[in-house]
Amino acid sequence: MTANQSNKEENTSSRILGPAHIWALGVGIVLVGEFMGWNNSILRGGSLSALSGLWIIAVMYICLIMMTTEMASVMPEAGGHYTMAKYTLGPLGAFNVGLMLVFEYAMLEAADALVVGQILKAINPGFTPLPYIILALLLLSYVNYKGAKATFTLNLIITAIAFVSIMILLFSTHFYDPQATLIHLESFTNELPYGYLGLLAAMQFCCWFYLGIEGTALAADECRSPARALPVGAFLGIATLLIGGTVTWFVCTGLLPESKLGGSVYPIFDAALATGKLFVIVSAFTGTILACLASANGCINDASRAWSAMSKDMLLPDYFGKMHPKFGSPYRSILFLLPISIAFAFTGMLDQVVTFSIFSALLVYLLTCIMMVRFRRMYPPKTLKRPYKASFYPLPVFICGILVLCVLFGMQLTYSVNMAAGFLFYFLASIWFCRRRLPFVRKDEFMKKGNQAFGRPGQI
Amino acid sequence: MMKDKFLTICDVLFVLVLCFAILLVSMLLTKGSSQEPAGGTYTVSPVHLAAVLVSMAVYFGYMLKRSLKWLNSYMQNHNYGEDRTIPEEDCEHVDNNL
Numbered sequence: 001m002t003a004n005q006s007n008k009e010e011n012t013s014s015r016i017l018g019p020a021h022i023w024a025l026g027v028g029i030v031l032v033g034e035f036m037g038w039n040n041s042i043l044r045g046g047s048l049s050a051l052s053g054l055w056i057i058a059v060m061y062i063c064l065i066m067m068t069t070e071m072a073s074v075m076p077e078a079g080g081h082y083t084m085a086k087y088t089l090g091p092l093g094a095f096n097v098g099l100m101l102v103f104e105y106a107m108l109e110a111a112d113a114l115v116v117g118q119i120l121k122a123i124n125p126g127f128t129p130l131p132y133i134i135l136a137l138l139l140l141s142y143v144n145y146k147g148a149k150a151t152f153t154l155n156l157i158i159t160a161i162a163f164v165s166i167m168i169l170l171f172s173t174h175f176y177d178p179q180a181t182l183i184h185l186e187s188f189t190n191e192l193p194y195g196y197l198g199l200l201a202a203m204q205f206c207c208w209f210y211l212g213i214e215g216t217a218l219a220a221d222e223c224r225s226p227a228r229a230l231p232v233g234a235f236l237g238i239a240t241l242l243i244g245g246t247v248t249w250f251v252c253t254g255l256l257p258e259s260k261l262g263g264s265v266y267p268i269f270d271a272a273l274a275t276g277k278l279f280v281i282v283s284a285f286t287g288t289i290l291a292c293l294a295s296a297n298g299c300i301n302d303a304s305r306a307w308s309a310m311s312k313d314m315l316l317p318d319y320f321g322k323m324h325p326k327f328g329s330p331y332r333s334i335l336f337l338l339p340i341s342i343a344f345a346f347t348g349m350l351d352q353v354v355t356f357s358i359f360s361a362l363l364v365y366l367l368t369c370i371m372m373v374r375f376r377r378m379y380p381p382k383t384l385k386r387p388y389k390a391s392f393y394p395l396p397v398f399i400c401g402i403l404v405l406c407v408l409f410g411m412q413l414t415y416s417v418n419m420a421a422g423f424l425f426y427f428l429a430s431i432w433f434c435r436r437r438l439p440f441v442r443k444d445e446f447m448k449k450g451n452q453a454f455g456r457p458g459q460i
Numbered sequence: 461m462m463k464d465k466f467l468t469i470c471d472v473l474f475v476l477v478l479c480f481a482i483l484l485v486s487m488l489l490t491k492g493s494s495q496e497p498a499g500g501t502y503t504v505s506p507v508h509l510a511a512v513l514v515s516m517a518v519y520f521g522y523m524l525k526r527s528l529k530w531l532n533s534y535m536q537n538h539n540y541g542e543d544r545t546i547p548e549e550d551c552e553h554v555d556n557n558l
Binding site (some may be wrong): 088089090091092093094096103194195197198201316317319320336340343344347349352356370408412413415416417418419420421422423424425426427428429430431432434436438443444447451455456457 | 465468469471472474475476478479480482483484485486487489490501502504505508509511512515516518519522523524526527528529530531534535538540
């Protein structure tokens with residue numbers, strides 16, 4: 001057997017994912033957003049802002065998926081946004097996108113651990129949550145250290161159980177029976193208490209319902225038919241999250257007063273407590289814990305792989321790119337990033353940790369708009385055939401870009417200091433990279449696969 | 461060799477510690493102030509907005525300019541379709557295998 005034949009068979013055998021897998025992958029990572037974090041949008045803008053934001057942000061993610069799917073379907077290597085940045089922005093852009101992805105996931109992981117600690121404390125106020133936070137992160141890091149394959153299967157089962165727990169909560173309210181219903185929405189849906197600025201301020205936390213769905217693009221090279229599987233799977237995923245998010249909003253807003261819901265660490269669990277039904281409380285408790293663990297598990301995997309990918313391209317010392325000889329996991333990256341998540345979990349400031357995760361994600365989305373414009377200019381559809389082409393270009397770029405800027409504007413109403421600090425950090429990291437890492441980047445190695453796949457760009 | 465390895469690890473740790481220090485300070489500075497808007501309404505603070513806009517412009521300006529300059533220079537100099545490698549003086553890479 002020739003090497004080519006062998007490679008061909010290997011590629012064919014690794015292309016096993018269909019739309020259902022892509023859907024499961026996207027929803028599995030994101031579902032935790034319905035169990036915590038999103039309710040800060042109610043604190044910022046009231047319950048009607050939270051609902052409006054949920055639907056507006058869905059439009060932003062649809063545009064984002066259109067762009068990432070087009071680019072990911074022709075990228076010569078896995079890696080999602082990092083790879084896109086590598087070939088359209090260059091090494092410094094790729095380093096920044098990689099770093100943003102690492103911090104997006106590391107912060108989300110810290111937030112998950114914080115919620116696990118807090119919900120355990122809710123069972124017994126005498127509990128000290130910190131040991132449990134550290135224990136959860138150590139355990140999940142160990143699971144990732146042993147390899148990702150079994151982890152993904154486990155994540156899908158956990159996600160299904162978590163989704164069922166939301167449905168149990170919904171039906172336990174008897175929302176379909178006007179006489180017996182526990183839902184009382186009237187007083188919460190009649191106005192915007194903080195006006196349109198409140199809506200903008202709420203939108204950042206509405207991202208929490210979808211944050212991570214764009215990661216479906218990471219699986220492009222494992223799809224049987226990327227042209228069909230990626231858009232169908234991702235759009236079905238957004239539809240599922242939209243329905244799940246609306247149900248979550250409906251149940252929580254109907255069961256809890258706005259003041260309590262806005263400040264809750266675990267809104268679904270608090271809503272279950274409000275029903276007073278033991279079975280529903282146990283189910284919501286289990287769902288919250290499992291969703292957080294599944295999410296943290298996926299985050300450790302994604303953050304360590306992004307760190308490892310940067311290391312393989314020499315954007316970071318190649319020490320971190322080494323894979324475990326037996327388990328095939330980026331074990332050095334996993335161990336190196338663990339203290340970062342623990343350190344942020346230690347702060348105990350959930351809304352700030354969530355904000356930095358969303359902030360990093362929004363910067364990636366903004367850069368994705370720039371990448372898409374560059375990609376279309378460098379490789380127009382006439383010269384580079386792609387399995388999926390985003391419709392109505394450049395409309396998705398404009399809509400996504402404007403909505404991201406709106407969310408950033410809303411964020412600065414409450415978190416301007418954090419945002420300025422975030423920009424300062426990425427700026428200083430960029431200077432560090434140019435001085436300390438850029439000389440190590442081997443130009444031809446770095447661009448090799450892109451050169452082979454794309455050839456000379458039409459317009460630079 | 462050991463010294464190089466140690467310096468490289470310290471180098472990367474520097475970035476992470478920098479991140480933690482900057483973000484932690486900003487978190488502590490704003491702790492407790494990020495609740496409901498004061499007086500039941502939001503106001504746009506020109507100072508805060510300007511600080512965010514300036515930091516955003518400086519960051520994106522620096523990052524995109526440097527990165528695209530590197531990429532465009534590479535693409536203009538690279539000879540597509542031939543197996544020729546880039547002349548050594550263009551590569552300026554340093555081996556750093558730990």
